[in-house]
Amino acid sequence: MKCIALLALLALAPSAAAQAPKSAFDYAPKYNSDADEPTQFEEARDVQPPAFPGDATLVEINLGPAATNKYYIDAATLALGDDGVVRYVLVVKTSGGATNVSFEGMRCATLSWKHYATGRSDKTWTISRAARQEWRPIENKPTNPHHAVLSRSFFCPQGNPITSADDGRNALRLGRHPNSI
Secondary structure: OHHHHHHHHHHHOOOHHHHOOOOOOOOOOOEOOOOOOEOOOOOOOOOOOOOOOOHHHEEEEOOOOOOOOEEEEEHHHOEEOOOOOEEEEEEEEOOOOOEEEEEEEEEOOOOEEEEEEEEOOOOOEEEOHHHHOOOEEOOOOOOOOHHHHHHHHHHOHHHOOOOOHHHHHHHHHHOOOOOOO
């Protein structure tokens, strides 16, 4: 009899897994209000690179003491598209003196990123062939963790995209988004 009562209580109680808070890397599909099926993602067409970055608008992203390169986001280029993609210019300054500039996008719903264009030394852009390819998963790699840090701490707090470019610029100014885990 006690066993049946215990089983009934367990069936009524919510599971511990359902109560556990989601991490920044647990993402549920986005649902629309008119249907029970996930909405289909449609990327904005003809995404063009912004104006080439200048040093005055670069904000350094701290990746910790083990990082040998310096990573910057051009705050002036940060944008949240109508398609929900956070787009930005990333500048990487290597310890050897090289500077790499790229225009990228990040999808918080799928924890993925895409490379749209590479900056050239004459301050022009070369459109990437990868821009026409699939989105790449964001991995927390020990050697280049910048995409994982950008998603978790700045552009996708708790798995949701920033609410606006100003929201993202505020996160950059503060050193992390106030809602990040």
